[in-house]
Amino acid sequence: MAKSTKTAITPTRAQDYPEWYQQVVKASDMAERSPVRGCMVIKPWGYALWENIVRVLDGMFKETGVKNAYFPLFIPLSFLEKEAAHVEGFAKECAVVTHHRLEKGADGGLVPAGALTEPLIVRPTSETIIGDSFSKWVSSYRDLPILINQWANVVRWEMRTRLFLRTTEFLWQEGHTAHASAQEAIERTQMMLDVYARLAEEYLAMPVIKGRKTAAERFPGAVDTLCIEAMMQDRKGLQAGTSHFLGQNFARASDIIFQSAQETEEYAWTTSWGSSTRLIGGLVMTHGDDDGIILPPKVASSHVVLMPITRKGGDKMDVMTFTESLANELKEKKYHNRQLEVEIDDRDIGGARGWEWIKKGIPLRVEIGPRDIAENSVFVARRDKGHQEKESLKRDYFVGTITNLLDEMQQNLFERALSFRKTHTVIIENRDDFYDFFTPQDMEKHEIHGGFALSGWCGAQECESKIKEDLSVTIRCIPFDDETPKGECICCRKPGDTRAVFAKAY
């Protein structure tokens, strides 16, 4: 069968990657812009994906002893001000509640009334309000550690937004822990980073580099920020999760004090760690192709769509009976702790039907026509293969091996993304090469720059700033398990003992 060169998404990734992203999300039916500036509506197909991510991550948290709780949406302004670096970091992007009712104004329309004596901030993150609770919950070392997570919405006012990647309101989880020793808090920070890496690699099929942020890129108020960084198909980096060691900064700000085993009064050591609906944006940009998004089977909104093909004549009943019995059999099966989810799409809309499911990224599409039924077989297409690559499989063989098919697809997506990242990650020792690497030849044609550069860094913030100013390139992280020999600073040429991942980033 000849391969069609038609693609479902215009423009393609190569033609205009940012616009491809907007179109591919729209075509997937996962989310849409709302009439509220910068806020999105997450539609059922996108929300089901998020629910699967939540379920997996929540299970991993609980395995490490974390318990869920819920804290107020609003933070009094005075709380935010308790930690200087923290408020500095968030002041420019806060939604501020100043009134608590509406009343008729002079022109008859409603206007804000009931001014608050202290404005309330819609939480951009909850360290300060959770710190206040922790200060009440802790009195002795016996009360520690406290291991809490919250699933919540947060608001950070954004001027330029993109669905999932950067929105004024987003959904996330934020973990907050308090410990009796620095060592224990540091271990927890690392443990939760490992959880994020497992989620990304084993479930989202998204390879990540684990590392540490530079001081300039740290969370406002943190002593140390660890992160996982992924490469998108435009070779930019995306931070997919962060885990912060907060030292005693927030304990001091919120008076989280405990009596130690030696009966001294000590500030607790705290951590926080978060991941958000941004992961969905990352997943789209890691796996999507010119026909739309591709959902990794382990977190896919649904696993398989059955599309009965009925022709004019008397066979419709047979085809539907066959389809429904197949659906029921499939739904009995489990795939990674979840029942297989099966859609039946019997709409009579021609080729548009198959294309819709391609654009929605469902892992498997199955066509069932009278001829297939006669042969007791089905016609199966895998979303990670070309859209015309379909295979006729005996019905029972398909039922018996569907979870293997899904596993193969999951594995293929991961390997493909890993190979892409490896191809576009380059050790660069020379400053000119570095500048060339990050300068696309033809900006007009939306040409893409090199990718990730592994280069030396002297540790000075000036060099980091210079690179950022010249190229919009930042240090994504100092990778943990880097075995590249150390070199000179890519900016100032001083000998450095740090090799960093430099990249343009979301």
Add this chain to the structure above:
Amino acid sequence: MAKSTKTAITPTRAQDYPEWYQQVVKASDMAERSPVRGCMVIKPWGYALWENIVRVLDGMFKETGVKNAYFPLFIPLSFLEKEAAHVEGFAKECAVVTHHRLEKGADGGLVPAGALTEPLIVRPTSETIIGDSFSKWVSSYRDLPILINQWANVVRWEMRTRLFLRTTEFLWQEGHTAHASAQEAIERTQMMLDVYARLAEEYLAMPVIKGRKTAAERFPGAVDTLCIEAMMQDRKGLQAGTSHFLGQNFARASDIIFQSAQETEEYAWTTSWGSSTRLIGGLVMTHGDDDGIILPPKVASSHVVLMPITRKGGDKMDVMTFTESLANELKEKKYHNRQLEVEIDDRDIGGARGWEWIKKGIPLRVEIGPRDIAENSVFVARRDKGHQEKESLKRDYFVGTITNLLDEMQQNLFERALSFRKTHTVIIENRDDFYDFFTPQDMEKHEIHGGFALSGWCGAQECESKIKEDLSVTIRCIPFDDETPKGECICCRKPGDTRAVFAKAY
């Protein structure tokens, strides 16, 4: 064994019910007040209960074809104004966002800056913002029905708050559906009410009366509001869930228009239905006793606590080994689609340990001492029995029958609550009797009024208002399956064809 008259909660229910509620919630470690006016912190023990309620309810929604989605936290003021009755209903209790950043003020402190051209309301409910999406999603009758649910936080500014029962921010779900016919929308309204009744009765062990609200008590903007009403132990009513038939009111406000099969343009028929963390308050007040809360096993935060008793000497290892092996065996078992959750509490704090778990309302407490181990038995207490009623059971028998024990407790809680409601629900035909029924003899002693009165009502809002003004008694609902013969209006004596449930209420 003599029964102790000591109770864990002061005051008792009989002494001062409202204060008992505050104390019992505090002692349960489920939630606490936050420094943000009217907002609560839901602690892990309370949040786990909510998670179980969410899981059950979410499953029931999905069985009826409902899908989850997520809509913005903020609603533009102009949206709220689209439906006149709706904005009227919520204007007095809205948190209003007027600014989107903070900047240094004259005195160096931070003040709101970046004034918004249109204020944003923190959602008190989402009919108007979801209606806007529906208007884009619907063009033909083929797009209908749309069946959506959202799990979210909402804000309704409250001056006097009580944990779980009435808080400025609360967690809830709100379902929103759109249909091509009034009939279908009405059926959906009823279907979701039935779901709420099933949750209440089968899972929360809380008997409810299903019925219809009067016009005065309807949701702002609804054509018809159905509800489930439960009786608390102070004989007041608590509305535990509502389901609204919105007619075409919100479709008109939001332009949800579809082309019918007859190719005419029609407004869709919509419904909405919600339940919230208020259910937890209802659960506390339905089952709690003078020793604390009692959690119905099917939704309990955890099912059983094992408390090893170690004495000075060398037996601690044996007791812990026995305890852990028992815990592992129990955790393998399932109870109503959920693994049994088992706590081990080996703290050496004397009698305080048992009391803590009583106050937390865990269904089963198990003591394990050297003598029990010698006899291969355990000492089991059920939370719905008196706190000194304990039973020695052979270990294997206990493991084999624990789910029966839990089921018996679940059943007992329901029957107890149903019998309480029946005892305090009285048919009253005479106005004087009615006024007596709702007038406690001795207010000073926190004496409790009669309960639910089943009385005639002529249908006039004046009579309803008069009763409310005189007695703070409202019509909770017109019950659906009432078989009581109709009588005169309890207020004006006109013959009425309606018998209503009158009660004081939360």
